[in-house]
Amino acid sequence: MSAGRPLPYGDPAHQAAHQFLVEEAALLDAADYAGWLGLLCEDIRYLMPVRVTTARGAGFDSLAGMAHFDENMYALRKRVERLATDHAWTEDPPSRTRHFVSNVRTFPAGGAGAAGGVGGAELRVESSLLLFRSRGDTREADLVSAGRTDTLRPAGDGYRLARREIVVDESVLRTQNLAIFL
Amino acid sequence: MVLDLAAVASRVRQGMIPAHVYNDPEIFALERDRLFARSWVFLAHESEIASPGDYVVRRLLADSFIVARDEAGVVRVMFNMCLHRGMQVCRAEMGNASHFRCPYHAWTYRNDGRLAGVPFHEEAYGGEDGFARSGQSLLPAPSMDIYNGLIFISLDPGAPPLRDYLGDFAFYLDFYTRQSAAGVELRGPQRWRVRANWKIGAENFAGDSYHTPHTHASVVDIGLFREPKASKRKEGALYMAGPGAGTTYKLPPGDLAGRLRYVGYPDEMIPAMVSSWSDAQHALVADDGFMVSAATLFPNLSFVHNWPQIDERGTVAPFISVRQWQPVSERETEVLSWFAVDAAAPERFKRGSYQAYLMCFGSSGMFEQDDVENWVSITDMAGGSMAHRLNLNSRMGLTSAGTPIKPPMAGFSGPGSARQGFGEFNQRHWLGQWIAHLETEPARPAAVDLGRAR
Numbered sequence: 001m002s003a004g005r006p007l008p009y010g011d012p013a014h015q016a017a018h019q020f021l022v023e024e025a026a027l028l029d030a031a032d033y034a035g036w037l038g039l040l041c042e043d044i045r046y047l048m049p050v051r052v053t054t055a056r057g058a059g060f061d062s063l064a065g066m067a068h069f070d071e072n073m074y075a076l077r078k079r080v081e082r083l084a085t086d087h088a089w090t091e092d093p094p095s096r097t098r099h100f101v102s103n104v105r106t107f108p109a110g111g112a113g114a115a116g117g118v119g120g121a122e123l124r125v126e127s128s129l130l131l132f133r134s135r136g137d138t139r140e141a142d143l144v145s146a147g148r149t150d151t152l153r154p155a156g157d158g159y160r161l162a163r164r165e166i167v168v169d170e171s172v173l174r175t176q177n178l179a180i181f182l
Numbered sequence: 183m184v185l186d187l188a189a190v191a192s193r194v195r196q197g198m199i200p201a202h203v204y205n206d207p208e209i210f211a212l213e214r215d216r217l218f219a220r221s222w223v224f225l226a227h228e229s230e231i232a233s234p235g236d237y238v239v240r241r242l243l244a245d246s247f248i249v250a251r252d253e254a255g256v257v258r259v260m261f262n263m264c265l266h267r268g269m270q271v272c273r274a275e276m277g278n279a280s281h282f283r284c285p286y287h288a289w290t291y292r293n294d295g296r297l298a299g300v301p302f303h304e305e306a307y308g309g310e311d312g313f314a315r316s317g318q319s320l321l322p323a324p325s326m327d328i329y330n331g332l333i334f335i336s337l338d339p340g341a342p343p344l345r346d347y348l349g350d351f352a353f354y355l356d357f358y359t360r361q362s363a364a365g366v367e368l369r370g371p372q373r374w375r376v377r378a379n380w381k382i383g384a385e386n387f388a389g390d391s392y393h394t395p396h397t398h399a400s401v402v403d404i405g406l407f408r409e410p411k412a413s414k415r416k417e418g419a420l421y422m423a424g425p426g427a428g429t430t431y432k433l434p435p436g437d438l439a440g441r442l443r444y445v446g447y448p449d450e451m452i453p454a455m456v457s458s459w460s461d462a463q464h465a466l467v468a469d470d471g472f473m474v475s476a477a478t479l480f481p482n483l484s485f486v487h488n489w490p491q492i493d494e495r496g497t498v499a500p501f502i503s504v505r506q507w508q509p510v511s512e513r514e515t516e517v518l519s520w521f522a523v524d525a526a527a528p529e530r531f532k533r534g535s536y537q538a539y540l541m542c543f544g545s546s547g548m549f550e551q552d553d554v555e556n557w558v559s560i561t562d563m564a565g566g567s568m569a570h571r572l573n574l575n576s577r578m579g580l581t582s583a584g585t586p587i588k589p590p591m592a593g594f595s596g597p598g599s600a601r602q603g604f605g606e607f608n609q610r611h612w613l614g615q616w617i618a619h620l621e622t623e624p625a626r627p628a629a630v631d632l633g634r635a636r
Contacts, residue, residue, distance in 0.1 A: 048546075050372055053275045065536075066369040066521060068545045074493050075541050078404055082548055087399035090555035139377070139562075171275065172516060173374035176554045178546035 006105035014106040017125045017152055020159050025099035028181055031091075033080040036181065041153055041162040046071040048146075048166040048182065062167075068178055069166070083179070090179045096134045097180055103128040109151060122162065123152045129166075129182055133175055142175035144168065146182055183570055185209065187620060194617045196584075197577035197610055204379040204564035209620070210512035217481060217619040218243050220338045222347050224483040224506055225249050228257060228331035229367040229525065235278040235293055242335065243509055247323060248272050248282065249333060252294035257328060259335050260295040260320035265632050271320065282320075295319040313633045321630065330359040331366065332504075338625065348479070349424025350597035356463060357474045358485045358502050362454035364526035368504060369536070371518035372545040378557035379564070380482060380509040381616070383517070386553065387476040387484035387505075388427040389420050389608025392578065397552050406541065406548065407490040416603050419472050419591060423598025425615060427608035428477025428485070438468035445473055445489040446498035448531055451524060465595035472596075478608075480615045482507040488549070492537050499534035503543045513561050517554075519544040576613065579605030 007014040027036045048069040049062035082088050109122040127148050134141040146168045152159040166182045185208040190200050203209050225240045226249040237250035239262060246262040248271070264271050264284040271282045271291060281298060283290045290299035297318040300307070307313040323335035327344030329352065334344050341347070348355065359366045386393065394415045401407050409415070409431050417432035433441045439452050447455070456464065466472055478484045484507070489500040502523065508516040521539040523532050543550045563569065579587055579601065594600040601607060
């Protein structure tokens with residue numbers, strides 16, 4: 001799946017990427033979506049394919065031409081704007097969410113030989129995500145497990161998210177909607 | 183609680199809905215045995231299995247079916263259970279295969295269902311005498327039929343032809359699934375499970391224009407979609423036709439091409455729409471000014487056609503979604519939501535339409551999000567004992583004496599009957615079909631003996 005070796009965990013670029021993901025998760029759990037948008041590049045592509053069960057030899061395990069999310073900045077802004085209205089019933093009362101981010105691995109996106117270190121090159125960052133989502137008082141909580149592959153682009157004061165692909169681990173989602181971000 | 187079906191039926195026929203029907207295991211068992219054991223139910227679209235050997239695996243409640251295109255190009259729907267020991271023959275949900283081999287004892291079936299291989303047939307069975315291999319097939323769906331590429335099955339071997347079942351609803355189905363001679367292509371489905379009763383979505387899409395201004399206020403607030411405002415929504419016509427019913431929006435003045443352009447169809451697509459649709463279909467848009475939006479074909483297949491703005495410049499792009507409310511239990515539904523687009527549409531249009539779909543409907547759609555919140559909540563409330571003491575009012579549009587507060591529209595170009603403004607005529611139409619099935623004794627189909635003693 002990933003080419004090359006990840007940067008050592010002590011590498012400042014890896015540490016910056018890891019911190020980026022943890023800080024991002026804190027914004028999402030706090031429902032600070034305006035703050036979250038500030039972490040994204042204007043040309044972001046935010047993609048969550050639909051996984052399917054296929055034979056081992058099939059050569060594919062997600063749908064072609066259909067995703068759960070396939071968003072640009074306009075679509076993400078509209079989603080955030082909507083959640084900020086007084087009429088986004090599905091998140092009012094809001095879900096209690098916890099984004100657990102782990103298994104973070106950072107790769108220089110510039111290919112072989114690209115140096116580590118903060119600044120300069122784009123980074124490819126892989127992580128595991130477990131979203132816990134609870135609604136109401138007694139409903140069974142939802143869990144969404146996914147792997148993510150991100151492209152982080154250096155910006156003046158750190159990194160911005162240029163691309164995210166969320167590879168969900170279920171074919172049939174067991175959460176009532178994706179009125180949340182992963 | 184012991185179910186008093188006659189009492190439920192009598193209430194439903196008066197436009198009252200005993201609230202417990204939205205979360206009642208006894209009702210669910212009747213739906214399984216009397217409704218889904220008989221009705222035509224959608225499984226897949228031909229575009230999902232375009233080439234020989236392509237297959238998808240779909241369920242009708244607990245029954246798994248392989249929907250395959252065989253080597254001769256014929257669509258086959260087969261019960262996904264090995265004839266020998268009952269294993270699920272195909273455990274992938276899609277792919278391409280010339281044969282399906284059961285993992286248990288390697289009985290092998292061609293993609294048209296015919297049994298092709300039984301290991302050690304001679305040694306184990308003494309050849310054809312002990313077990314006649316020839317002429318055996320995976321059980322075909324008792325009835326299977328196709329309209330506009332939509333593949334339906336019925337568990338009733340005596341089901342009427344699908345086209346007869348669709349009746350006047352076929353007129354409206356064409357707006358979603360026959361915009362050109364090429365037909366539609368379906369992409370998806372997104373699948374997710376919601377803790378809601380399956381009937382709520384089906385009824386909602388059939389005719390609930392009344393919920394749109396409030397439930398979907400947020401999408402108007404953010405300028406995504408111009409139409410759902412109450413002032414516009416109540417100008418739409420609600421129609422009932424055959425086993426289906428749906429909602430429309432009233433469009434601003436214009437001719438056929440102008441109105442198709444208003445909802446975002448590019449000029450390149452309009453001639454094909456004109457030639458694919460009948461004069462009456464043209465007239466519904468051109469003369470009456472109505473554009474189809476949500477609809478439900480009884481029992482659990484719905485359609486939606488909306489036209490949001492997909493960029494900052496205000497580009498309007500229409501999309502179509504086909505969706506199925508697949509019952510899991512009285513309190514859980516699997517939603518299957520496809521994006522549908524005219525197969526002959528320009529790629530640029532397909533991209534914009536897909537973007538419009540994702541923003542509005544499906545697992546992440548901004549309309550759908552708020553719908554499901556409501557439906558989960560209704561199901562929750564319907565599961566207790568107090569729900570047996572409340573009959574919900576589904577009489578919108580009727581006087582206390584039961585006469586409509588306004589007459590059907592005169593001169594509506596589509597078949598069936600139509601009314602302008604809010605009303606629950608369509609939901610009552612749906613519920614009337616539902617209760618008729620529940621009151622009809624189930625057939626007791628004979629079981630097939632596989633190679634029995636002679």
